Amino acid sequence: MKRAYRSLLATAAAGVLALAATACSDDGGDTSGPIKVGAINGVTGLFQTPEVPQAVKAVFDEVNAAGGINGRKIEFISKDDAMNPQRATEAAIDLIESENVVALVGSSSAVDCGLNRATYTNNNIVSIPAVGVDPACFTSPNIAPVNPGPFKLITAMLYYASETLGHDKVCMMFVTLPGAGAGIDSAIKEWEGITGKQLALKNTAVGQGDPTQYLVQAKSAGCQAVLYNGVVGPWTAQAKTQGMQDVDFIVAANSYTDANAEVVPADIKVYAGTEWQPYTDETLPGNDRWAKIIDANKIQKTAFSQGGVMAADMFVEVLKTIKGDITRESVTKAFKEMQPITYPMVGTPYVFGPGDAHNPIEGSRFVKAVGGKWEVLPEGFIVPGKK
Amino acid sequence: MLNSVVAGLTSGGVYALLGLCVVLTYRLVAVVNFTMAACGAVGAFVMVTLMDAGLTGWLALPVGAAAGAALSALLGSALVSWFSQHDERTKAAVTVAVYVAIIAIGLRLFGSNTTGAHRFPSPFDAPAFTVGSVVVPQAVLVSMGFAVLITVGVSLLLSKTLIGLRLQALSERPTTAQVVGIPAPRLAIGVWVAIGAISTLVIVLVAPRLGGDFATLGNLISTALAVAMIGAFRSLPLTLVGGLLMGCLEGAAGSVAEIQKYAGVVPFLVMLVLLWWRSRGEVWDTAHSR
Numbered sequence: 001m002k003r004a005y006r007s008l009l010a011t012a013a014a015g016v017l018a019l020a021a022t023a024c025s026d027d028g029g030d031t032s033g034p035i036k037v038g039a040i041n042g043v044t045g046l047f048q049t050p051e052v053p054q055a056v057k058a059v060f061d062e063v064n065a066a067g068g069i070n071g072r073k074i075e076f077i078s079k080d081d082a083m084n085p086q087r088a089t090e091a092a093i094d095l096i097e098s099e100n101v102v103a104l105v106g107s108s109s110a111v112d113c114g115l116n117r118a119t120y121t122n123n124n125i126v127s128i129p130a131v132g133v134d135p136a137c138f139t140s141p142n143i144a145p146v147n148p149g150p151f152k153l154i155t156a157m158l159y160y161a162s163e164t165l166g167h168d169k170v171c172m173m174f175v176t177l178p179g180a181g182a183g184i185d186s187a188i189k190e191w192e193g194i195t196g197k198q199l200a201l202k203n204t205a206v207g208q209g210d211p212t213q214y215l216v217q218a219k220s221a222g223c224q225a226v227l228y229n230g231v232v233g234p235w236t237a238q239a240k241t242q243g244m245q246d247v248d249f250i251v252a253a254n255s256y257t258d259a260n261a262e263v264v265p266a267d268i269k270v271y272a273g274t275e276w277q278p279y280t281d282e283t284l285p286g287n288d289r290w291a292k293i294i295d296a297n298k299i300q301k302t303a304f305s306q307g308g309v310m311a312a313d314m315f316v317e318v319l320k321t322i323k324g325d326i327t328r329e330s331v332t333k334a335f336k337e338m339q340p341i342t343y344p345m346v347g348t349p350y351v352f353g354p355g356d357a358h359n360p361i362e363g364s365r366f367v368k369a370v371g372g373k374w375e376v377l378p379e380g381f382i383v384p385g386k387k
Numbered sequence: 388m389l390n391s392v393v394a395g396l397t398s399g400g401v402y403a404l405l406g407l408c409v410v411l412t413y414r415l416v417a418v419v420n421f422t423m424a425a426c427g428a429v430g431a432f433v434m435v436t437l438m439d440a441g442l443t444g445w446l447a448l449p450v451g452a453a454a455g456a457a458l459s460a461l462l463g464s465a466l467v468s469w470f471s472q473h474d475e476r477t478k479a480a481v482t483v484a485v486y487v488a489i490i491a492i493g494l495r496l497f498g499s500n501t502t503g504a505h506r507f508p509s510p511f512d513a514p515a516f517t518v519g520s521v522v523v524p525q526a527v528l529v530s531m532g533f534a535v536l537i538t539v540g541v542s543l544l545l546s547k548t549l550i551g552l553r554l555q556a557l558s559e560r561p562t563t564a565q566v567v568g569i570p571a572p573r574l575a576i577g578v579w580v581a582i583g584a585i586s587t588l589v590i591v592l593v594a595p596r597l598g599g600d601f602a603t604l605g606n607l608i609s610t611a612l613a614v615a616m617i618g619a620f621r622s623l624p625l626t627l628v629g630g631l632l633m634g635c636l637e638g639a640a641g642s643v644a645e646i647q648k649y650a651g652v653v654p655f656l657v658m659l660v661l662l663w664w665r666s667r668g669e670v671w672d673t674a675h676s677r
Contacts, residue, residue: 205648213394213638233599
């Protein structure tokens, strides 16, 4: 009993301290020094995206070199969360309360959105992640990523399989991350609503291990197209063994890497849905600017680094519309009231807006593995329901 | 259903091999070795890295196996020199710590799934025969053959040869073994070398079918330990059968839509029942021996 009382007291004390800290902080209201911007990025740990903060910083460096925004430089502070929930939570509090950042721009963390969404709402601060990973990134009032995210991508992949490739028997073999089940189901429902079609086979419980059993299921169901989001190498190698050369495999954006293009056997058909203009072709609209920045700063070229550049660009564009002081309050207001911005690297315009959930970027552009490389397909962005 | 069971057999061969490696270590040096798959993965990645640099497979494989063996020997010699007087629990804890370290360093060196997917050579991917609509690749036969070879070979080694006798003495009574003149430390490190090399071969064999990234391969240890449990960390033939059975069960469970989501759990339920069944006997024995 005594112990419970003491812990209650400790909690209350911590609460008071937190309140005091909020009261003391100036809410990113310092208008003379640099504009402080934060990000939470997985740099070490299982979800590694070191190139994202580098790309964001490269854009801000460019802006600063040209004189900054209204004469103020942008100071970018990236925190590594190492995919550790504790560190991600601490990083958000540190950025908001100690560093007094005006916004979070270019986050790329597998755990940030789910853990910190309430913190962002309570502090009236916006986050524009470069890469939204977990479902919470697309269902929170103060978060709006610059990528379509896993669920809009599923709808686009299904649409591509049934409408662009024209298959009747579309199947889905997915590895489901904890908490993603409902998002997958609503993505399928959206596709069903647009096309009036049904999945021929759905298995969202694909596990690790030899993929043969799942391939055999797909073969028995007569699948013409199979959506898949797991490890590519063994899947395609075993698909070849099972003689599935006539099936179109459509993999998710996480599989769109140079290494994966190399492991696909020559006679297996693999398409990948991308979130931004395929980064492997630098002549595509918007990619020229991205490639220039990435090359100049010697950053690794990945799709995620495109997200970094885009998030930073969106932020700078919105900052330019702010009349008066740039504070956390004015930045949040500007994002909630912003006009949609057309950006050539994605399928739909980016807008934050006032709603309680944001998933502004839709659609996907598809690439096909040919001879160990990804070849960009000519259709352009496939946005479900739009020609 | 039959299709799924046969398809599950392809996983089963892999499970059996992994389980056998763990049981083997436990039988020979009395250590529950959490680093088994990680050591093998290091060896396997040394091999593919060399192959990416242009070396042929036949040269790269022995070098990789040597790397896996060296890492395993390093761990073995640490255990022999610093922890030989400690109980099994402490030794297992040491291997857990080393396992965490190897995974962390390996991820840094060889990359994660997105950055470091490697193409492992898969010489046995050609179809061997077809059952129903399942094409069974040669790799399944090779892994089963390898598993049987390990089971029979080690059983014979232990029961028929002098070195086997010494190894048994070493694992059961290390101090006594040393007193009667068996060169315990040298023999033990020899065993660790062999286990490192065999683990590398096993990982190289299963990698093309499970995914060529370091974390996936290193984490195979959880499956390996589960299968080893079926053989009670003792019986090689039971481990072999258990691994195959587990693969088939998983395949069968995956084909029934209602329990599909829990397909991964089914083998562990079976294992739980097995463990309970066994311990039931022990409780009975203990109760009656008083």
